[in-house]
Amino acid sequence: LIVLIVIAIGSWIAVTVLFDVNGDYVEVIVDNHVQKVISLNDDGEYQVDDGEYSNIITIKNREVYMKSSDCPDQICVKQGKIKKQGESIICLPNKVVVTVKSDTKSDIDSISK
Numbered sequence: 001l002i003v004l005i006v007i008a009i010g011s012w013i014a015v016t017v018l019f020d021v022n023g024d025y026v027e028v029i030v031d032n033h034v035q036k037v038i039s040l041n042d043d044g045e046y047q048v049d050d051g052e053y054s055n056i057i058t059i060k061n062r063e064v065y066m067k068s069s070d071c072p073d074q075i076c077v078k079q080g081k082i083k084k085q086g087e088s089i090i091c092l093p094n095k096v097v098v099t100v101k102s103d104t105k106s107d108i109d110s111i112s113k
Contacts (some may be wrong), residue, residue: 021085023100026064031095053094069094077098
């Protein structure tokens with residue numbers, strides 16, 4: 001039992017340390033088209049819209065979050081900040097996907113909170 005616990009803890013530490021890659025930029029996709037690519041070093045607020053819907057994305061201290069959205073459920077706004085490669089914020093009603101990307105290679109395709 002102790003051996004299994006040690007293996008489980010060791011595996012968790014290895015996955016956490018090896019695959020914990022901070023992102024370099026965010027890719028903003030609206031209705032399946034890349035609308036913006038923004039460096040995580042460029043702090044500011046960015047308007048994302050398709051003419052019908054509107055979202056505001058904020059980048060601060062190499063973290064990104066959805067500041068506001070005119071969607072009815074506000075799940076994307078409540079999701080919080082992301083900064084790791086593969087993490088995403090998705091606003092389904094407005095068809096907006098914000099994904100953290102990195103130039104560093106990782107074996108993880110995506111991370112969901």
